Amino acid sequence: MWRPDRASDRPLYQQIATNIEQRISLGEMPPGSPLPSERKLAQQLGVNRSTVMQAYEMLRASGLIESLTGSGTRVCRDREGSAPRQTPNWSRYVESGTLQPNLPLMRRIREGLQSGVPFINFAGGELAPDLSPNDAIADIMTSHPFREPLGYGNPQGYVPLRVALASFLLEQRGIAATDESILVTSGSQQSLYLLTQCLLNPGDAIAIENPSYAYSLAMFHSAGIRLFGLPVDDEGVHPDGIRSLHKQHRVRMVLLNPNYQNPTGTVMSAERRIEVLACCEELGIPIVEDDPFSLTAFGEQPPPPLKSLDRNGTVLYIGSLSKIAASGLRIGWMVAPHTVIRRLADARQQMDFGLSIFPQWIAARLLDSTSFLPHIEQLRIALRDRRDVMASALRRMLPGEISFELPQGGLNLWCRIHGEVNDYALLENGIRNGVVFVPGSVYGAEHGYVRLSYARPPMEEIEMGIDKFAQALYKSLRT
Ligand SMILES: Cc1ncc(COP(=O)(O)O)c(C=O)c1O
Incomplete structure (x- = not known):
C-alpha cells in the first residue's frame, strides 16, 4: 500500500492530496466513489488526522472532492466550472471480457511476491538465475x-x-x-x-x-x-x-x-x-x-x-x-x-x-x-543437489508431518501433509513467515498437498525456507 515519504521535502498533506488526485485521474476512484473517513485514512497512512484534513481541504478547494453532511466525503460527480465529465467505470469494465482472472490462491502468491518483502520462493516453477546459461x-x-x-x-x-x-x-x-x-x-x-x-x-x-x-x-x-x-x-x-x-x-x-x-x-x-x-x-x-x-x-x-x-x-x-x-x-x-x-x-x-x-x-x-548440452548436464546435477537438500531438510524438520516420493527429474517436490490443513490458512501463515509455495488445490488436488519447487530459490536459502515452511505448517495443522 502507498504511504507518504517522510524523508521527502514535500509536506505530507500535499503528497496525500497528489496521490488521491492521481487515483481519481487514473479512474481508480470514479466520480461519486466514497473516500475513507479522515480518521481511518490517517490510521492507514500512519499520519495525524489533521494532515489528512489538510489534504482533503486542498482537494475540496480544487473541486475534486466534496463533503456532504451525513454522507461523508466523495469524489465529485461534476467538476467545478466544467461541463460534466464521466470517468469510465473501470471496475465494471474489468469484470467483463472473456479471459477470467487467475485462481485466488495464485493471485495471492503473486501479490505476496510483488509486495517488496523478501520471500523464499518455493512457488515459482522456474530456474534460479544461476542455473540459466x-x-x-x-x-x-x-x-x-x-x-x-x-x-x-x-x-x-x-x-x-x-x-x-x-x-x-x-x-x-x-x-x-x-x-x-x-x-x-x-x-x-x-x-x-x-x-x-x-x-x-x-x-x-x-x-x-x-x-x-x-x-x-x-x-x-x-x-x-x-x-x-x-x-x-x-x-x-x-x-x-x-x-x-x-x-x-x-x-x-x-x-x-x-x-x-x-x-x-x-x-x-x-x-x-x-x-x-x-x-x-x-x-x-x-x-x-x-x-x-x-x-x-x-x-x-x-x-x-x-x-x-x-x-x-x-x-x-x-x-x-x-x-x-x-x-x-x-x-x-x-x-x-x-x-x-x-x-x-x-x-x-x-x-x-x-x-x-x-x-x-x-x-x-x-x-x-x-556449450548447450554441457549446460544441460550441469543443470541436471545442480537440480538433483537442490532436490536432495530440500528432501533432507523436510525429513529432518517434518519427519511425521509430510511424505513425498523423491522426483527423478523436474523442478518440484509434491508433498502430502499428514493431518488436516486448510490451504488458504497454510499459505497465509507461510506468507507471514516469509516463504511462498503452491497449495495442492491449485492443481485440483484435495486440501493437504503442497508443491515445493527447489529450482527457484538460491541453494543456500532452501534449508531456511523449509524451516519457515515447517513453522507455518505446525501453526496451520488442526489439532
Ligand atoms: C507442465 C507445464 N506446461 C507448461 C508450462 C508453461 O511453461 P512456459 O510457458 O514457460 O514454457 C509449465 C510451467 O510451469 C508447466 O509446468
Whole structure:
C-alpha cells in the first residue's frame, strides 16, 4: 500500500492530496466513489488526522472532492466550472471480457511476491538465475553481429530456429520433425492457449491427469472448456480411465505431461505410453504431450515421448526452453501435423504477428552452440543437489508431518501433509513467515498437498525456507 515519504521535502498533506488526485485521474476512484473517513485514512497512512484534513481541504478547494453532511466525503460527480465529465467505470469494465482472472490462491502468491518483502520462493516453477546459461547467452550476444531483418517475421517462427529445433528434437527425444511441422510460440503456455482457442469450442471436454498443472490455468475456464481428471497411478494414466471419461463426456482431447509431471513428478511408463497412444488412436482423440521437463532427468532418461511413437498424427507435442535454459526467453514450440500448424500460425497473426526475432535468434544460436548440452548436464546435477537438500531438510524438520516420493527429474517436490490443513490458512501463515509455495488445490488436488519447487530459490536459502515452511505448517495443522 502507498504511504507518504517522510524523508521527502514535500509536506505530507500535499503528497496525500497528489496521490488521491492521481487515483481519481487514473479512474481508480470514479466520480461519486466514497473516500475513507479522515480518521481511518490517517490510521492507514500512519499520519495525524489533521494532515489528512489538510489534504482533503486542498482537494475540496480544487473541486475534486466534496463533503456532504451525513454522507461523508466523495469524489465529485461534476467538476467545478466544467461541463460534466464521466470517468469510465473501470471496475465494471474489468469484470467483463472473456479471459477470467487467475485462481485466488495464485493471485495471492503473486501479490505476496510483488509486495517488496523478501520471500523464499518455493512457488515459482522456474530456474534460479544461476542455473540459466547466462554466460553462453552473453557470449552469443557479444560475438555474433545481429543482422536479421527487423520487419514482421514469419508467424510460424524464425526459420533457423525451427531448423535447429528439428535436429535438437531428433537427437535428444527421437522426434522426427521438419521446420515445416514446428511452430515457435511464446513458451508452452502460448501453445496451450492457441490450442484452446483454435481447436476447441466452448463446452468441449478435455481429459487431464489428476492433479494437473492445467487445473491452475484459468485459460481453459475462460474458453468454456470442461476439464475432467484422469486417475494416475505409479505408471501414469490408464487407458481405461480415458475410455470411461470418453463414454461419459465425449472427450475431445487428452492433455498429458508424461515426464516428471507437474505437480506430482510422476513418469509415465513405456508400456502405458504405448497403451494410451493405441487407445487414443482407436477413439480418434488427439493427445497433447506437454513435455517441458524431460531433459532434466537426474539419472536414467525417461521413456521415448509419445510423439516419437506416433505414426498417425495423433500427438501434438509441446516443448519449451523455460525449464532447461530460461523462462524469460519465452521460447516454446509445438510439433504437429501441417494442417494444425498452419491454422495456429494463421491465428498468431491475430494475436501478435509472431514472436520477437531477438529471443528466437538467441535461441537458435544457443541450441547450435557447443556449450548447450554441457549446460544441460550441469543443470541436471545442480537440480538433483537442490532436490536432495530440500528432501533432507523436510525429513529432518517434518519427519511425521509430510511424505513425498523423491522426483527423478523436474523442478518440484509434491508433498502430502499428514493431518488436516486448510490451504488458504497454510499459505497465509507461510506468507507471514516469509516463504511462498503452491497449495495442492491449485492443481485440483484435495486440501493437504503442497508443491515445493527447489529450482527457484538460491541453494543456500532452501534449508531456511523449509524451516519457515515447517513453522507455518505446525501453526496451520488442526489439532
Ligand atoms: C507442465 C507445464 N506446461 C507448461 C508450462 C508453461 O511453461 P512456459 O510457458 O514457460 O514454457 C509449465 C510451467 O510451469 C508447466 O509446468
